[in-house]
Amino acid sequence: MSKMMFDYTKSILERVSFDPVLFCKELEKAIKTLLPYEMEQLQEWLTSFIVGKPELKECLLLVKV
Numbered sequence: 047m048s049k050m051m052f053d054y055t056k057s058i059l060e061r062v063s064f065d066p067v068l069f070c071k072e073l074e075k076a077i078k079t080l081l082p083y084e085m086e087q088l089q090e091w092l093t094s095f096i097v098g099k100p101e102l103k104e105c106l107l108l109v110k111v
Contacts, residue, residue, distance in 0.1 A: 052084045056091060063099060070105045077108060085109070 055076045062068040073092075080088060089109050096102040 052080065052087060055080065055088065059092075059095070063095075063102060066101045066105065069102055070108060073105050073108050 055072075058072050059069060059076070062072050076088060077085065092106060092109060096106065
């Protein structure tokens with residue numbers, strides 16, 4: 047179940063990555079629902095995902111709180 051939620055979160059974030067505001071909103075939702083170890087995985091995934099998307103870098107601040 048947990049792995050499914052993490053994968054679902056990643057797919058949502060990939061789909062809304064065209065809009066930084068929407069991306070940040072969905073990331074906030076993910077922070078509330080994912081478990082602590084999943085947050086570590088999400089942080090690693092985000093770091094690699096936004097390499098070519100500088101407009102999304104500000105959203106990383108939400109994860110590194």
